Amino acid sequence: MLAPSAALAYLNRVSIVPLHGHEALRERLRAAAAADRLPASILLHGPRGVGKQRLALWLGQLLLCDGSGPRPCGKCQHCRYAARFVHPDLHWYFPRPRLKEADASPEDVREDYREAIAERAEKGCLYPPADGTEAIFVAAVRALLQEAAMSPALARRKVFVVGDAERMVPQEGAEAAANAFLKLLEEPSANTTLVLTSSEPGALLPTVRSRVVALRVARLTDAEVRKFLDHAAVQAALEAAGAPSSASERVRLAQGAPGALLAATGLREALDQARRLVAASGAADPADRLRLAFVQGSSRARGSFAQMLEALTVVLHDKVRDAVGRDDPKAAAAAKALEAVERAKALATGNVNPQLVSAALMRDIEAVGP
Numbered sequence: 001m002l003a004p005s006a007a008l009a010y011l012n013r014v015s016i017v018p019l020h021g022h023e024a025l026r027e028r029l030r031a032a033a034a035a036d037r038l039p040a041s042i043l044l045h046g047p048r049g050v051g052k053q054r055l056a057l058w059l060g061q062l063l064l065c066d067g068s069g070p071r072p073c074g075k076c077q078h079c080r081y082a083a084r085f086v087h088p089d090l091h092w093y094f095p096r097p098r099l100k101e102a103d104a105s106p107e108d109v110r111e112d113y114r115e116a117i118a119e120r121a122e123k124g125c126l127y128p129p130a131d132g133t134e135a136i137f138v139a140a141v142r143a144l145l146q147e148a149a150m151s152p153a154l155a156r157r158k159v160f161v162v163g164d165a166e167r168m169v170p171q172e173g174a175e176a177a178a179n180a181f182l183k184l185l186e187e188p189s190a191n192t193t194l195v196l197t198s199s200e201p202g203a204l205l206p207t208v209r210s211r212v213v214a215l216r217v218a219r220l221t222d223a224e225v226r227k228f229l230d231h232a233a234v235q236a237a238l239e240a241a242g243a244p245s246s247a248s249e250r251v252r253l254a255q256g257a258p259g260a261l262l263a264a265t266g267l268r269e270a271l272d273q274a275r276r277l278v279a280a281s282g283a284a285d286p287a288d289r290l291r292l293a294f295v296q297g298s299s300r301a302r303g304s305f306a307q308m309l310e311a312l313t314v315v316l317h318d319k320v321r322d323a324v325g326r327d328d329p330k331a332a333a334a335a336k337a338l339e340a341v342e343r344a345k346a347l348a349t350g351n352v353n354p355q356l357v358s359a360a361l362m363r364d365i366e367a368v369g370p
């Protein structure tokens, strides 16, 4: 526990960005909870950065709320604690670096999560995607199991949010914990709800997937993204992540999942790739172009190719603006190239090889020059 004055100072710093969008899904969840029909183990899956963990925390708040009227009421003690991540019955797990102590106790794990959650909370609950070394290690699973075995401390129920659940790693010698977790998913006690989230539900262990009710979280509309981007905390976080400063460019790059903009490296990579592609499309040697198209398209994740295409739109828009400012005839070429990018986006959503799309695209934007 924090000392009272430290706790107060912490609470004053916490200003979580409100949840945007997902209205239809929220209504469904609200109605199911009101009718006591909500499944005990849920998986929220959808694009990275769309707000799945934020939505899961909202659902946790809803389940703990005892206010009158539509829940969560935002006013009762449970709501106020939940919104500041200090509700003792709302537990939040997500990938973390492995603790140094090989035999980390549940208390060590809780301490680590307290710090990590306080850090997320102070930044308005805006955080970059987990990096490759972070996972939900067995020590965290053991801590969760211990909490699940206890009675709720304040509310009538307990809620566990497990973000990026595909990062739960099976570990040698930890079969008992893994099995206990599966059992918990399968038949949690009546006062327990588990909400898992995943951007890669295909990577979940089949034994986990078969025990949860999967709900898809759709992309936000551009209008919803705009509202989200309006918050001062979001703007500060995006600035720190090196996102482009224009709001319309941010909306385009977000593709309905604004959290993706917080992935500073992913975004910078996409912009770098786009700039390389424009530069190389002016290269004289067709072999050079082909090689770049190959590199460009070899990225396995279709999502990152889509983000590169959005970044390309941003880069070409800049070129149009510059060229128009200088009265350069290349403005028309850049405008035409933008149309080609739109065609490529349509192709990329189908089952077309990204390398072929890149090669065709480079021919189309050749006239823009480096």
Ligand SMILES: [Zn+2]
Binding pocket: 065, 066, 067, 072, 073, 074, 075, 076, 077, 078, 079, 080
């Ligand atoms: Zn409430």
